Amino acid sequence: MSRPTTRIAPSPTGALHLGNARTFLVNWAMARQSGWKIVYRIEDLDTPRVKPGAIGQTTEILTWLGIDWDEQAPLQSENTKPYQQAMEMLAEQSMVYPCTLSRKEIAEAAGAPHAGEHEPRFDPILRPAEIPRSFTEAATNWRFITPETTVSFDDRFAGPISRNPAHTVGDFIVWTQRSQPAYQLAVVIDDHRQGITEVVRGDDLIDSAARQLLLYRALNLAPEPTYTHLPLVRGTDGRRLAKRHGDTRLAHYKDRGVPPERIIALLARWSGIRNAGDFLTAKDFANRFRLDTMPRGDLTFTPEDDQWLIEGGSR
16 A cells, blocks of 8 residues: 655745645645655645745755755746646547637626635536647637536545535636646646645635535546645634734744744644643654644734744844
């Protein structure tokens, strides 16, 4: 039986912040506790948003925290052939089609209400009359024909999950007009070819898990991964931690002289570790973390947390 494998997969579209750090640290701790293999994968396909120097800084910051890995995957952008082959397979089964409709046109279409903050639902009535049976890399988006079905899975933390992507997002993009795979397709292909069996990430991606499982099944890929979706870290306004909540970048605290053990102590408190103290190493975090005692709800980063970190700038 092959060794269970997880991945730490940052995207170099911005600097790592405290919310990213908690997810990666919990993922790393679970892997080290259970003997999983860890693959380090930089997800760099969103090329217009990739920041210069971000890949090196991301690796440096994770190492500074004490997070390591067993294998480093090639950059996604170095070889897009596996994604193209997946698109060809989907096209042969008439499961994808090119689409030139704009976001505004989709949102304004009858029966296409917004499914969430960022993505309007793509109604089946907007599909073309004829679905092609071959894939061409024209400068247009390609969408997956989302079947009318409920996708169910047991999440290690969130419990039983059921979603019907046809009702929430409809036909979603799997190939972009930049002639690159979209996130939903790329993550499925990468996880499969890198042997990923354990996916640990934020619970804002629960709906994505249902879409990804549909792609696993459409492409006849197995085994399907086991998911662990964790609560998010939010600002005092209840929104997901971001620039609007101040500078929560790990590099910011590192530059201010805050030791990594101080940051890990805060992440430990957020992760249900009692009596974490003022300083804690990544190794100690891994020894003490337990998924069953992790808080069930989202965490709030407060100005007091920021002040506590800064006050610990020296030991």
